[in-house]
Each structure stands twice: as structure tokens, then as C-alpha cells.
Amino acid sequence: MAEKQHPVPAYGLAARDHSGLLSPFNFSRRETGETDVKFKVLYCGICHSDLHMLKNEWGSSTYPIVPGHEIVGQVTEVGSKVEKYKVGDRVGVGCMVGSCRSCTNCSQSIENYCPKMILTYGGTYHDGTPTYGGYSDVMVCDEHFVVRVPDSLPLDVAAPLLCAGITLYSPLKFYGLDKPGLHIGIVGLGGLGHVGVKFAKAMGLKVTVISTSPGKKQEAIERHGADAFLVSRDQEQMQAAMGTMDGIIDTVSAVHPIMPLIGLLKTQGKLVLVGAPEKPLELPVFPLLMGRKIVGGSCIGGMKETQEMLDFAAKHNITADIEVISADYVNTAMERLAKNDVKYRFVIDVANTMQAP
């Protein structure tokens, strides 16, 4: 029984099956261990991955699922060996809550690629119990997987940075697409895409948004700071932009053609996929060979880099554009997210709207 596994009562929203419908769920969290931080969850962002997981679109979901990996809150208790945090601190937890801490990847601060990485929800913790995410009132997490939210960032608009922010920041850095003056494309102006534009602009890049929705052009440019906007279905526009980009970050959540994107790249340009469609994409080989082009992937970021990203966001005043919702709106929010009807991230006001009855 999830309710009795651990001593600390917790309350949240869970899906019981692949209908993905969320409803109230009583469960429990472990006692605050020596290196654990316990915090009251204040806000939690809704990532498209939550939707994929709720509906078992990746085939790996086990129910019940309490989603949520863009979690921010205030520390209420710390274990005796915790060094970095104290009661009252503003903290966040992203997509992972554990890893082996000893493999090559862990020792290089890329715990996100540890073969034993433990997801914030839908995973199994070291003690054998299932992990539950941030659509819940309380969180307990080892301090290594907790980050500090800088004081200048309001918590609600900072929450989406914990996943969306790091998912765009990390590939820009790793693939060398962070050099001022480079031209990059960002495909999909959703939760990931819109913060990606902001990070890329703060790095001094020229940014073109590539989208199927012409209606997003004005906001992409005026609100998020993009330099240009391409409607991916407009052949003429796409043709005119061929061979102009040093890199492209593709955030699209559904199956889509990547051939036109490869065409937009300069010789030796890089197409980085971060969106996670449920089915494979078709990979045209010749256009890659002819321009020595690179297709890569990227998955969130390590803990050190996640903290660096938050500090960078604070320095450059980067926050997400959000729609704050109450807990009882979450199923409607999921329906809207599935229809791309969100500007640009839903964030649940957990503290004020999610209380145990």
C-alpha cells in the first residue's frame, strides 16, 4: 500500500491507468534521511513528458503515477549530514532523484546518463519503493539532486526551468551552439521551445523559431526575443532559409519529418533532437552525408549543470511564460496540452490548491 509504505503522509494526484486521468491520491514519503532534504511543494510545472507518461505513450509507465518533475518549494527539514541547504531555503527538484554516484558518467557530473539514474516519478528508489513526482504536497530528496532557486527568480516562473530549461541549456552548451553570433533554429514553440529561445538569446545567438503555427510569429519575436520565424509548412520560406543554420534544437513532441530541418543546416551543422515522439522518425541519410551533418540527442542535464543553468537564468532574467492553474484544473490542462493550447507552460499552484481532504 502506497499509503503505508513510509512514515510521512503525502497527498497528490495520480493516474491509475493509461486513460491518464488524474485523481486524488494518498501515499507516503520516507522519513528525512541523513542526506535528505524535505520540502513543502509550492509549484510544479506540467511537462509534455508527463502527458506521454500518463498515457503510457512510451510503453514504460507503471501505475499509479504521480507525475511532476518541475518541482519547487521551501525546505522544511534537512538530514543531519546535509551541507548545502537549511530550513527555509528555496529549492527545486527536476527529472531525477538518484543515480549510482560512482560510474564514469556520475563522476563526470552527467548523472542524467547514469545507467542507474532514478527518475523523479515512475522509477524505483534505492529502497525498492516507487518514486512519486511533484503533483503532491511534500517532497523528500537526497540533497545531491536538489538545486537552489536563486532569490531573484520567482518560484512559479522558475519551476519549468527544472526540466524545460535544462533540456535546452545543456545541448546548446554540449554541441558548442552557445557561441555568440551562431545561428540556431528552435523547432516547436512550446514549453521547451520558448525557454530555449530565451537561453539562446542570452548566449548571444541569432535565433529562428521554426513552427507549424503562423499565429505564434508575433509572440516569438516580440515576447520571447527571437530574430526570425519560419513556418515549416511554407515551402517558399523554408527554401529561402536553406543552409543558413549552425544548429537546430528540435523540441517537437510528435512524429514529424526531419528532412526539411536537415536542409536548413549549413555544412557540418547539427540537428539535436530533444522532443520524444512515441514512434521513430525517418532518418534520410543522403542529405547528412552530402553536408557532413550531425544528428544527435540530449536528455535533461546533470545536477551541476542544472544549478549552473538556474544561476545563468537568474543573471539574465530568464523565466518561463506560464499559466498558473489549480489542482482541480489539471485534467483540463492535460487536454489542452495535447491540443497545443498552452502559452507556454502550465504550472500547478500546489500549495494553495492541493490539500489533503
Ligand SMILES: NC(=O)c1ccc[n+]([C@@H]2O[C@H](COP(=O)([O-])OP(=O)(O)OC[C@H]3O[C@@H](n4cnc5c(N)ncnc54)[C@H](O)[C@@H]3O)[C@@H](O)[C@H]2O)c1
Ligand atoms: N530530451 C529531454 O530531456 C526532454 C525533456 C523534457 C521534455 N522532452 C520531450 O520534449 C517534447 C516537448 O515537450 P514540451 O513540454 O515542450 O511540449 P509542448 O507540448 O509544450 O511543446 C511541443 C511543441 O511541439 C509542437 N508540435 C506538436 N506536434 C507537432 C507536429 N506534428 N509537428 C510540428 N510541431 C508539433 C507543438 O505545437 C508545441 O509547440 C516532448 O516530447 C517531451 O516529452 C524531452
Ligand SMILES: [Zn+2]
Ligand atoms: Zn520534462
